[in-house]
Amino acid sequence: MSPANLDMLREKNALFTEADRAKRWREAIVHNREFHFAGYQLSGMDMLVGHIESLWVSMGPILNVFYSEIVNDYVAAEEHIHLIHALAKDGEGPRVAIERDLLRSGDSIIRFLSTQAK
Template sequence: MNIQPLEQGNLSARAYVALREGLIAGQFRPGQRLVMQDLADQLGTSVTPVREACLRLVSERGLELRSGRFVTVPALTLARYMEVRTIRLSLEGLAAGLAAQNATRDDIEKLTAIQKVFEKADRASDPELSFRYNRDFHFTVYRLSGMEMLVAHIESLWVSMGPMLTVFYKEGGHKYVGAAEHLTVIEGLREKNSQKARAAMEQDLILGGEDFLRFLQGHEGFVAP
């Protein structure tokens, strides 16, 4: 777990963003117990803003409240995953389609560079970098939609996925790279073809989800040792 100390400002909001980002990025594992005082020490603040941030994430089902002192990262069930995937197909496909109308040449060059380092990390069997650059690719596309609320909803879905996806990448269940679909997304953006970009993103989620679905079926309810 590697979360950075907070800058001054609205500490509750900043703690929320830091913890939410940690969940999305897979810095926490399913079932991991997070003691609020320990989190406060790492963030360099008092426990009050951390407690407020944790309660907000509990309300969003990103964390589970176990006592007044600690929360846990939920295990991902098969039913929960199927629900999340169904919603992701709609929202992330929509975001990719909108991105095709907004992407500039510089945006496309940036995405191409991210894809290259993602594939390099995958060939090197580096699960942490593979996970990071795959995520960077997706959210770079989604932010090009120009819709902050849409991106926020997608991030909320990734909060549920991040911890288990990290386990998936690290334990070798990951086989699908998604190079063809990612490149087709880029083509759709370059051609300003919303339908092509959306279909490629949806296909990426479906094909990439097949390995994860099989992995989850063998690890349902997995919690960190």
């Protein structure tokens, strides 16, 4: 991971963080996606990026609810920071950081959906 790529990810995360903290949900969703896809594209694996794109499309409605209706403690994507630090070091860190990001936001979504089922 080059220093320029790490700086680009930091910039994209800063835009996301600013929008997320200001509760500008639509903007936060766009910047979150831009952060994630910038990272995915750095893999150089077009087929993987295409597959992830189809998963994001199916998650769109849930992400809208996540940002606008779900009460959670996951503000400003601390896990994005962990990912950037892990990418600078390589190894297993990036995989673990991405898993934590997915699981942490998933917990809030599951809690919300379970209350809606009642």
